[in-house]
Amino acid sequence: MFHRPVSVRPRTAAVAVLGLLLALTAGTSSATPVAHARPNPATSATSVDPAPGRATALAGYAIRSTAEVTDSPAAVSSPGYSTAGWFPAGPRSTVLAALLAAGTYADPFYSTNQQKIPKADFTVPWWYRADFDVTDTASRTRLDFSGVISAADVYVNGKQVADKGAVTGAYTRHELDLSELVRAGTNTVAFRVQPNDPKKNLTMGWIDWLQPPPDENMGIVRDVLVRRGGPVALRDAHVVTALAVPSLSSADLTVKAEARNDSAAPVTARIRGTIGEISFAQDVTLAPHETKPVIFTPATHPQLRLAAPRVWWPAGMGAQPLYALDLTASVSSRTSDAAHETFGIRDVKAPLNAAGARQYAINGRPLLIKGGGWSPDAYLRWDRTYVEDRLRYALDLGLNTIRLEGHIEPDEFFDLTDRYGILTLPGWECCDKWEGQVNGDETGDPWTAADYPVAKASMAAEAARLRDHPSVISFLIGSDFAPDRTIEKTYVDALDAADWPTPVVAAASDNSAPISGSSGMKMTGPYDWVPPDYWYEKREGGATGFNSETSAGPDIPTLDTLRRMLSPAELATLWKSPSAKQYHRSPSATFATLKLYDDALTGRYGAPAGLDDYVRKAQLAQYENVRAQFEAYGRNAKDASKPATGVVYWMFNSGWTSLHWQLTDRYLDQGGAYFGAKKANEPLHIQYSYDNRAVTVVNSRPAAASGLTARVSLFTPEGIRKYDRTVTGVAVAGDGASTTALTVPAVSALPATYLAKLVLTDGSGREVSRNVYWLSTRPDTLDYAHTDWFHTPTTSYADLRGLSAMPRTKVRATDVSTTAAGGTSTTTVTVRNTGSGSAPALLTDVHLVDRKGTPVLPVRWSDNQVTLWPGESATLTATYRTTDLHGAAPRLRVSGWNVPTATVAGS
Structure with a gap:
């Protein structure tokens, strides 16, 4: 985002073990103790699967503020310690998420309830404590985790096994060998989790998307896994694919892993692998505590050269088949460890076109990226069903891509995008510590020497976790700014070491970096209201190149949702007071009010007569604006001089109850923004161009379409036809091609407000696309001379007030x-x-x-x-x-x- 001036299937990817950076001990706090009634958490221990290579996620924690715990860390982390009065927390939970689940606070999504939560409760560390059972100590036991926000001291069975200098950063991954500490029966792990400050820590912040939670997402938000195994561990298992493009007739698979001997004796391990019906094996001899790469290539194992591979495609372009890699390491015929990875076979290229824009191609076929910015839940609560519902909405809207600016979701998210064929663009976020090395105190604290290894470990861990997912098509190592040379090399080296298979993009903005070159993207906005015809201008945020985040800002939800999220007084202010600060808009002073939006709504449609009238005008306005944004980019995808190659609607969804940046609201209700996007992105589509009055047919289907008939009619608001024309024999190629069927002439008899009805039929006369516009003979006038980073001013508005005089009908x-x-x-x-x-x-x-x-x-x-x-x-x-x-x-x-x-x- 542009800088504002004011139990889960584990993946056996590479483990980034962050070394000790500082020998720090946790201090005591004098903060006021948390004064809440506390339910007793469940005390049952997690039963660890004894099978080698199997990982068991801790089922949950008991948590409590260190301001209320006077016992020593040794006592807290010992089996049998009483957690009476502690809060229960799930296996992935911020502190605030656990307190909300316990009913400590009123619904934070309603009104200003979140402001009433005391921030002081989260300025001290919190304990996360869990028990787990192992059946014996014959196998090695390892603790594998990431997702600690922001850092933690870790204790097991009364002993400290890592400190907050080592376990720091939300994305770093850690593997701790507990074999000398665990005992048969119940064992205890305790994390003393440190407070989070996104300006100071390489973690997760909220920028200006929503009102940030008072705990700043402090907690453990990914699974903590207990792994059991023998002397040889398998790590970093993955598959490097090389697809023959454009024929797609064959694919070479290279299987890689690392074998690590954790014992004090030399061993010979038999490494066996399967991919479907294909099998392969080799022996590896390891000295004590030695790690060696294990590689299977088509040269050494010809069965890894596939004929007629099952190729993975984005939704709408083909099917989404997946392959499974299974590896085992055996010592003396006994399984020591195992690894499982799912992968897809596909090819991603994203060169810069002649205009300098990044053009993605999947399996040799170029495509227009039509995406939305993703927000997780405001309290980072993982709900697979809720996530899947939103991803299905994305497909319903005709989107093909989700951009994740930071807040990179857990493994299951990418499993779902693989299955549904939704492309993803993960990357680091702006406006906090991640870009502090570029902008200093404007966005986050400047980096110190301790930050560089955290950044490298973060990149290595995420690269290893994401590389086998066919839905992941790039990593954006910068957002608003490209990293400097030193940190870029840190990132690129980590990506190269992980065999990163897709383009590395310097930034989501128009930046270049010494190694990865030009981003080929632009971040010109807008982020606040502009009229529909703005999108057709070939400048700023108009439909040229790759716009990584843009929209006309506010997206007022339906009346049903508004009544769930705002008090009666706030509902009155919403439509009566354009200059009033809106808590449910943004913490940014730039976006604190709805004045730009409300002025346009009144100027174009007339002053609202009440809440109902305000909301219905908002839905009409959002429908036409979102539709125009996607339609302009769709029409220009094959432009000869400055083609549009990608657009990411900012944003697809909100993690909170919001008044802006959302195609669907927190409760998944659908209004004008949703259905405007759905209309614009239908596979075979007829549309009107605001810039030149052309009626264009856009075909996103793979196959060409011919024998089409386009009809355009213009009406007064009362329904009196003033113009009508039909064109037959319309043909359009596939894969995003477009053709102009006709251009609507100036019609002198039209009133200031009029309607345009567009209908596309096939050879049998069946309607395949219908589109209706409300237009004005008086255009919106944009003042480009005063464009700023978030919008272009409008000096006069289109006259759509005639819609208010439309006769009622049934x-x-x-x-x-x-x-x-x-x-x-x-x-x-x-x-x-x-x-x-x-x-x-x-x-x-x-x-x-x-x-x-x-x-x-x-x-x-x-x-x-x-x-x-x-x-x-x-x-x-x-x-x-x-x-x-x-x-x-x-x-x-x-x-x-x-x-x-x-x-x-x-x-």
């Missing part, structure tokens, strides 16, 4: 039916404009609700927010979890711009 919902199978229900409904006049029903929305009128979420609609002329109908389907209806029949709430709200019972 929409009837009929033929409602529901089918259910496998826990999923699908409700089908036909909506028809039954009005007696000529007025269309503009932006007709159907919400699936329960018996109380609460939206059933998540839900995926075939289409929604449709505009229907009298007599026209649309059949829509909604897919959702059957259990979300709680045994009741579905109900459908139908509303629209000029349609009265009505609820219809389903069956």
Whole structure:
């Protein structure tokens, strides 16, 4: 983001062991003790799988502030210690997440409740304590973990095994050999977790996305694994793939790992591997405490040269097959360790085009990156179902990419993106310690000598963890700024050592770095309101090149969500006071209010008459703006001079209850922004160009389309047709190609506000795309001379006030039916404009609700927010979890711009 001036499947990737940097001991704190009622946590120990090579995640912790614990670390970390009065925490939990789960504080997503949580509670270290059981001490026992925010002293069975100088940084990975400390039966591990400050630590911050949690994400947010094994450990298992492009007829696989002898005697280990039906093996002899690479290549093992490989593709371009690597190390015919990795076979290239923009190609086929910025939960709580719901939404919107600026999610996230075919762009975040070495105190503290090994260990650990995921197509080693030469070399060396297989990008901004070169991306914004025609200008954030983060800023949620997140007084302020600070917008002074947005809403649509009117105008405005953003980039993808190669909507979602930067809200409700994106990104699409009035057909499908008919009609708001033209024989190539079907001429008889209806039909007359625009004969005027980093001012607005005078009409919902199978229900409904006049029903929305009128979420609609002329109908389907209806029949709430709200019972 641009700098603001004001139990889980373990992966056996390389383990980055961060050496001791400073010999530090934990100090005592004089902070005021936390005064809360504490539930007793569960005291059962995690039972460790005894099988060699299997890892067991600690099931959870008991946590408590060190301000309240007077016992010594030796006592706290010894089996049998009483945790009466401590809080329970899950296996991945910040301190605040655990306190919220215990009911300590009121809902932080509502109103200003989060401000009432005392920050002083999180200025001292907190204990994280867990027990685990092992059946015997014959095997070696190792503790494997990352995700400690920000640092920790680690104790096992009363002994310190690492200090906070070594265990520091959210992304560093650590492996501690506990073999001399563990005992048969119950053992204890305790982390004394240090407070976090993203300005001072290489961890995770929140920039200006949301109001940061008062604990600053302090805690342990990834699994802590207990591994059991024999004398030889397998580490760093991965597969390097080389796909023949463009034929895709063959692929070479190179399997790599490290074998480490943890014993004091020499050993010979037999390393066996399988990939499906392919098997291979070799022996490796290791001196005491020696580590050696183990490599299987097609030259030494020809079976690793695959003919007709199953190639992995992004969604919409092909299938997503995955392969599995299994390795075992045996000593004296007994399994000592095992490793398992899932990988895909695909090729990623991203050269700079003639205009200097980065152009991604997967398996030899170029594609326009259509993405969104990802936010995890504000308290870093992992919920696989919730994450999967959001990823399905991304596919529903026609997006192909998710960008993760910091906050790099756990392994399961990338397992899901692999399975769904969603590309990912992970990288380090801006505006805190990660970029402190570039900008000094403006963003984060300047780096010291101790920060460089932490950065290197972080890069090595994340590279090893992510490299085999086919959905990962780059790593952005900088965000707003490229790193300096020293740190870039640190990153690039770590990536090279990990056999990083995809392009390394200098920054998400227009930066260059000495080793990785030009980023080929731009970060020109905007981040606040601009009109729809802005996106068609070939300058600033307009549709050229690769824009790594951009949008028109505010995305006001639906009224249902607003009432869940704001108090009555805040709801009144929302529509009455454009200059009022909005707690649910951003902590940044730049984005504290909605004034730019509200001024445009009033200037274009007329002053809101109340909360309902404000929200409905917001949905209309967000629909047209988000649609224009994606449509402009889609149209220009094959531009001859300055093609658009990528756009990342800022942001796809929010981790909090927010008023900006979201295509879907915290509760997964869908409004104008969502359906505007869905319309723009449909696979075969007809669209209107704000800059030159061209009607263009864009085809994102692999195959070409021909024999199409495009029809354009212009209407007054009352529904009186003023222009009509049909063009037959339209043809368009595939893979993002576009063609102009016609250009709409100036029509003198149009009123200031008018409607444009675009319909695309195939050779059989079947409608394949429909698009309706509300336009004005008076354009929005942009003042580019006063563009700043977050927006371009608008000096005069388009006149869309005529929409308020549209005659009311009626929409009837009929033929409602529901089918259910496998826990999923699908409700089908036909909506028809039954009005007696000529007025269309503009932006007709159907919400699936329960018996109380609460939206059933998540839900995926075939289409929604449709505009229907009298007599026209649309059949829509909604897919959702059957259990979300709680045994009741579905109900459908139908509303629209000029349609009265009505609820219809389903069956």
